[in-house]
Amino acid sequence: MLSKEIEQYSELLNQTARYACDYIQTASQRPPFPGKSSIQALDTFDGELPAAGTDAAAVMRSLHEIGSPGTTGITGGRYFGFVNGGLLPVAHAAQWLTDVWNQNTALYVMSPTAAKLENLCERWIVQLLGLEQGTAMGLVTGSSNALICALSAARNELLRRQGYDLPQMGLRNAPPIRVVMGAGAHSAVFAALSVLGIGRREIEVVPVDHYGRIDPQQVPELDAHTLLILQAGHVCGGSFDPINELCDRARTAGAWVHIDGAFGLWAAASRKQRHLTAGLEKADSWSVDAHKTLNAGYDCGIVLCRARNALTSALQANGTYIQYSPQRDGMSYTTEMSRRARGVILWAVLKQLGAEGVEKLVDQLCDHAEYFADCLKKAGFTLVNPVFFNQFMVKCQTPQQTRRTLDAVQHSGICWCGGSEWEGEPVIRISVCSHTTTKEDIDRSAVAFQKALLEAQ
Numbered sequence: 308m309l310s311k312e313i314e315q316y317s318e319l320l321n322q323t324a325r326y327a328c329d330y331i332q333t334a335s336q337r338p339p340f341p342g343k344s345s346i347q348a349l350d351t352f353d354g355e356l357p358a359a360g361t362d363a364a365a366v367m368r369s370l371h372e373i374g375s376p377g378t379t380g381i382t383g384g385r386y387f388g389f390v391n392g393g394l395l396p397v398a399h400a401a402q403w404l405t406d407v408w409n410q411n412t413a414l415y416v417m418s419p420t421a422a423k424l425e426n427l428c429e430r431w432i433v434q435l436l437g438l439e440q441g442t443a444m445g446l447v448t449g450s451s452n453a454l455i456c457a458l459s460a461a462r463n464e465l466l467r468r469q470g471y472d473l474p475q476m477g478l479r480n481a482p483p484i485r486v487v488m489g490a491g492a493h494s495a496v497f498a499a500l501s502v503l504g505i506g507r508r509e510i511e512v513v514p515v516d517h518y519g520r521i522d523p524q525q526v527p528e529l530d531a532h533t534l535l536i537l538q539a540g541h542v543c544g545g546s547f548d549p550i551n552e553l554c555d556r557a558r559t560a561g562a563w564v565h566i567d568g569a570f571g572l573w574a575a576a577s578r579k580q581r582h583l584t585a586g587l588e589k590a591d592s593w594s595v596d597a598h599k600t601l602n603a604g605y606d607c608g609i610v611l612c613r614a615r616n617a618l619t620s621a622l623q624a625n626g627t628y629i630q631y632s633p634q635r636d637g638m639s640y641t642t643e644m645s646r647r648a649r650g651v652i653l654w655a656v657l658k659q660l661g662a663e664g665v666e667k668l669v670d671q672l673c674d675h676a677e678y679f680a681d682c683l684k685k686a687g688f689t690l691v692n693p694v695f696f697n698q699f700m701v702k703c704q705t706p707q708q709t710r711r712t713l714d715a716v717q718h719s720g721i722c723w724c725g726g727s728e729w730e731g732e733p734v735i736r737i738s739v740c741s742h743t744t745t746k747e748d749i750d751r752s753a754v755a756f757q758k759a760l761l762e763a764q
């Protein structure tokens with residue numbers, strides 16, 4: 308680059324940093340969901356693909372002036388929608404530096420720094436969650452992809468044990484395997500299974516209790532051809548399947564257990580919450596997000612697999628130009644080849660927080676969920692479930708009132724959360740998932756809820 312170009316590049320980044328700081332400073336005043344005029348303003352982006360280019364500084368200006376107001380306030384303290392995680396400053400800063408490097412982390416030879424740090428993440432995450440040393444980790448976009456990676460390892464391994472080599476022989480003539488999971492499983496699990504050629508009708512769906520947990524009495528006999536999928540953290544009410552009991556049964560039967568713990572697996576990092584995931588180390592594979600509970604920023608998902616070979620052989624790609632090395636080649640653990648350097652960001656978060664910081668973050672989210680639920684009970688709402696982890700659901704006296712109250716909350720400009728259905732009735736679901744949420748944020752939100760409830764009478 309010419310020195311003039313470098314100067315322009317630096318100025319572009321400096322200006323962007325000023326936009327970013329402006330966004331951060333105004334985050335708490337911003338509505339958690341953009342107002343009508345901000346959404347209408349997005350139409351100014353409309354237009355045909357321009358024939359001539361635009362100055363980069365002008366592009367960035369319009370992104371900030373028009374784009375920023377149209378965003379949802381996930382980084383603020385009063386956004387409780389879905390299980391959308393907040394963003395730790397160190398994660399954000401590490402993203403920026405990683406962006407400047409523009410590393411492709413497919414292979415060690417493409418980025419020694421990224422490979423080094425991804426390797427450390429593997430050891431640290433395995434330790435943090437209390438898994439067996441040597442467990443393999445891959446970094447992907449999110450739990451949806453982590454599920455595809457882990458479940459393909461499981462499928463292939465269950466078939467290999469029957470003497471069938473799926474990567475060579477293909478799915479068409481494969482002997483059957485069984486899939487057993489709870490009726491409360493996340494839709495991403497169904498999607499991953501479908502990608503892997505396992506249809507809905509083939510799945511043995513186990514009934515769940517009122518909290519959405521697998522009823523162990525109703526789990527069918529497991530065998531060595533079975534893939535049992537458990538959930539650590541129901542996306543609505545936060546409940547956990549009985550992991551310890553079912554892992555024991557699966558182990559005795561020789562079944563493969565996968566645990567989908569997109570946000571809830573982090574319970575294992577907290578002494579107060581660990582009882583929820585007791586026995587998780589007895590499973591064979593796990594999927595968890597760093598972009599939810601850990602607040603490491605989008606997109607950052609983690610796949611873990613006890614049998615390293617099962618994971619790498621399921622995802623292995625070959626090509627004469629691929630230069631594997633004795634060090635870590637990140638692509639071996641994922642469906643992707645070219646990938647951004649998520650390990651650098653994850654490493655920065657883990658290094659900054661330490662095990663104690665992760666525990667504190669998890670506990671804070673859970674305590675705040677508990678406090679929020681208490682406030683809403685006092686405000687006249689009915690708690691649908693006890694609070695599990697960082698999630699809970701409330702409802703009003705009638706389904707119609709619940710729907711109207713949710714609508715009023717979503718338009719309150721104070722806080723935002725989503726809705727769902729639970730046992731055939733509409734509910735309001737709340738997820739406390741940002742490190743920025745304070746008790747004051749919850750107090751303000753509870754007042755907004757109370758007002759919405761009155762409006763919905």
Ligand SMILES: *Cc1c(COP(=O)(O)O)cnc(C)c1O
Nearest residue numbers: 449450451493495540542569596
């Ligand atoms: C969010 C979630 C997923 C999907 O994860 P993504 O990171 O959005 O792909 C899967 N399972 C559970 C339980 C979840 O909460």
